[in-house]
Amino acid sequence: MPNKLIDIVQVSKSFGDNLVIDNLDLYIRENEFLTLLGPSGCGKTTLLRILGGFESPDHGQVIFQGKDMTDLAPNKRQLNTVFQKYALFSHMDVAENIAFGLKIKGKTQTYINDKIKYALKLVNLDGFEHRTPDSLSGGQQQRIAIARAIVNEPKVLLLDEPLGALDLKLRQDMQYELIRLKNELGITFIYVTHDQEEALTMSDTIVVMNQGYIQQIGTPEDIYNEPQNAFVADFIGESNILPATMVEDKLVKILGVDFPCVDIGFGRNKPVDAVIRPEDIDLVKPEDGIIEGVVTHLIFKGVHYEMEVTANNYEWLVQSTDMFPVGTHVGITVDPFDIQIMKKPESEDEEAVAIEE
Amino acid sequence: MKSKKLLSGPYLIWSLAFIIIPLLIVVYYGFTTKEGDFTFTNIAQITTPENLKALGLAILLSLVSTIVCLLLAFPLAMILSGMNVNQTSFVVLIFILPMWMNFLLRTLAWQSLLEKNGVINAILSFLHLPSLNIINTPAAIVLGMVYNFLPFMVLPIYNVLIKIDKDVISAARDLGASNIQTFTKIILPLSKPGIISGITMVFVPALTTFVISDLLGGSKILLIGNVIEQEFKQSSNWHTGSGLSLVLMLFIIISMAMIAKYDKDGEGSIF
Numbered sequence: 001m002p003n004k005l006i007d008i009v010q011v012s013k014s015f016g017d018n019l020v021i022d023n024l025d026l027y028i029r030e031n032e033f034l035t036l037l038g039p040s041g042c043g044k045t046t047l048l049r050i051l052g053g054f055e056s057p058d059h060g061q062v063i064f065q066g067k068d069m070t071d072l073a074p075n076k077r078q079l080n081t082v083f084q085k086y087a088l089f090s091h092m093d094v095a096e097n098i099a100f101g102l103k104i105k106g107k108t109q110t111y112i113n114d115k116i117k118y119a120l121k122l123v124n125l126d127g128f129e130h131r132t133p134d135s136l137s138g139g140q141q142q143r144i145a146i147a148r149a150i151v152n153e154p155k156v157l158l159l160d161e162p163l164g165a166l167d168l169k170l171r172q173d174m175q176y177e178l179i180r181l182k183n184e185l186g187i188t189f190i191y192v193t194h195d196q197e198e199a200l201t202m203s204d205t206i207v208v209m210n211q212g213y214i215q216q217i218g219t220p221e222d223i224y225n226e227p228q229n230a231f232v233a234d235f236i237g238e239s240n241i242l243p244a245t246m247v248e249d250k251l252v253k254i255l256g257v258d259f260p261c262v263d264i265g266f267g268r269n270k271p272v273d274a275v276i277r278p279e280d281i282d283l284v285k286p287e288d289g290i291i292e293g294v295v296t297h298l299i300f301k302g303v304h305y306e307m308e309v310t311a312n313n314y315e316w317l318v319q320s321t322d323m324f325p326v327g328t329h330v331g332i333t334v335d336p337f338d339i340q341i342m343k344k345p346e347s348e349d350e351e352a353v354a355i356e357e
Numbered sequence: 358m359k360s361k362k363l364l365s366g367p368y369l370i371w372s373l374a375f376i377i378i379p380l381l382i383v384v385y386y387g388f389t390t391k392e393g394d395f396t397f398t399n400i401a402q403i404t405t406p407e408n409l410k411a412l413g414l415a416i417l418l419s420l421v422s423t424i425v426c427l428l429l430a431f432p433l434a435m436i437l438s439g440m441n442v443n444q445t446s447f448v449v450l451i452f453i454l455p456m457w458m459n460f461l462l463r464t465l466a467w468q469s470l471l472e473k474n475g476v477i478n479a480i481l482s483f484l485h486l487p488s489l490n491i492i493n494t495p496a497a498i499v500l501g502m503v504y505n506f507l508p509f510m511v512l513p514i515y516n517v518l519i520k521i522d523k524d525v526i527s528a529a530r531d532l533g534a535s536n537i538q539t540f541t542k543i544i545l546p547l548s549k550p551g552i553i554s555g556i557t558m559v560f561v562p563a564l565t566t567f568v569i570s571d572l573l574g575g576s577k578i579l580l581i582g583n584v585i586e587q588e589f590k591q592s593s594n595w596h597t598g599s600g601l602s603l604v605l606m607l608f609i610i611i612s613m614a615m616i617a618k619y620d621k622d623g624e625g626s627i628f
Contacts, residue, residue, distance in 0.1 A: 052531060053531075054527050054530075075532075075534055080532065081527070081528070084524070087524035087525045087528040088525075088528075089543060091546045100532050100534075100542075101532035104533040104534050105533055148528075148532065149532075
């Protein structure tokens with residue numbers, strides 16, 4: 001297990017009356033691609049700005065390689081930031097932009113020239129030295145912003161929704177590009193986004209945040225397959241979140257019907273939430289299903305069809321490559337393995353962080 | 358397309374009537390004698406020692422005023438651009454408020470403030486402090502210029518400063534620049550267009566003014582503007598007045614060209 005690189009200890013931050021981060025603890029390991037994921041206003045960007053040194057926390061500490069850097073100025077930190085809107089220096093050409101940090105550090109011209117060449121090659125923009133930022137596309141500007149940051153050989157690269165302003169195709173290309181970059185550089189990436197697909201694609205670790213709290217930390221697979229609460233389940237992908245009762249180990253009663261599942265340890269007859277992903281629901285002949293319903297909506301989505309099936313007064317969202325026309329009577333089955341059981345929020349505090357529908 | 362061109366019609370007529378035709382009249386007077394013969398003598402009037410002195414002094418005082426305005430305006434614009442909108446509008450209001458009063462009145466007010474027996478000296482003598490004798494000196498003229506033209510320096514600089522993305526400044530800090538380096542390498546170069554238009558808007562009216570020098574310089578200090586005014590009003594010599602005006606225009610064109618050249622050279626060679 002790689003070492004802890006950054007340790008965020010009990011950090012709180014508010015702007016006026018607005019508590020943005022509440023007593024947050026998090027550590028970041030060396031050479032990790034960590035994503036802070038959450039809706040806007042969840043505190044993810046503020047946390048990144050605290051790491052970059054652009055905001056100081058009201059309480060708590062940020063420890064970097066064992067040393068407290070909470071009050072260190074941004075220019076004294078061994079990390080660099082890639083900003084959402086690139087923030088290139090418009091009065092300098094590409095080479096001067098990339099050279100900025102190195103010139104400040106007093107590196108020799110030969111060293112700087114080598115670095116510019118290397119960085120431009122790394123971001124696939126060889127020969128762009130003397131272009132001005134204005135003459136570049138959004139994607140190219142973002143690559144220059146990345147090049148400008150990495151020539152300084154930071155231990156950590158902070159990325160604040162860097163792909164937010166790009167179109168879908170370019171965004172997908174850049175996702176692969178970023179993974180490749182991270183592997184070539186061998187440094188830690190801390191990435192902020194509200195785009196769950198981006199987070200799932202690129203991250204080693206995802207930190208799901210909402211209203212200043214961490215909701216769940218885990219690998220993309222953990223987060224997607226085993227969301228710990230309704231917020232995470234709803235925010236990551238689409239899902240059916242159903243009120244249910246845990247009858248006993250490995251048996252859950254959803255909408256009055258018993259479903260076999262694999263979860264244990266919730267006790268007997270305890271109220272829970274059951275999460276079922278739309279792609280995990282199998283539609284079969286009415287007599288073969290655990291529960292019977294009628295298709296009420298049908299949309300073609302390209303890769304699959306998306307249907308709504310009304311069964312026991314609940315609209316089940318179903319994704320399938322098989323098409324069932326509206327009005328078809330179908331049976332619904334779910335593999336026990338595909339049902340994720342979550343504890344109901346108990347306190348009001350926990351309730352507050354659940355998403356409002 | 359054609360109908361859009363028509364929209365510029367009123368302005369074209371305006372500029373023809375009040376800019377181009379008067380300019381042609383000035384050119385005509387500048388190059389003719391009273392008898393209507395072509396001549397360079399009016400232009401050559403600038404070479405008399407008194408007129409050269411007046412031109413030199415006008416250039417010197419407007420340069421000094423421009424520099425003082427720049428030194429005062431830049432920090433103020435920086436502070437304003439860092440404030441939130443509510444605070445800014447209040448400070449800008451305080452700043453703009455004097456401009457709601459007539460330009461002549463404000464300058465007259467300075468005259469009575471600075472006079473030998475004026476308000477400032479009354480207060481100073483009440484406090485048993487040495488009196489201030491700057492009325493009718495170049496210093497008083499510079500003060501009047503700075504006071505009147507300062508807003509024209511602040512506003513263009515403020516306008517470029519608020520357009521600088523905060524992230525650009527954060528990025529400079531992030532890449533290792535100290536506050537001072539961020540200022541000299543990022544903020545200053547990016548605000549150059551505002552500085553240049555501020556310089557233009559202060560230097561040109563300061564160079565041509567005759568009211569400020571008249572009121573605060575007494576009749577002792579003549580700037581080129583006063584000389585031209587006297588030619589027109591006291592000597593009723595429109596020919597010499599026009600000739601000197603043309604020379605002054607030439608100086609303004611030269612100084613604008615120098616600023617424009619500096620701007621072009623400056624681009625891209627910040628380091």
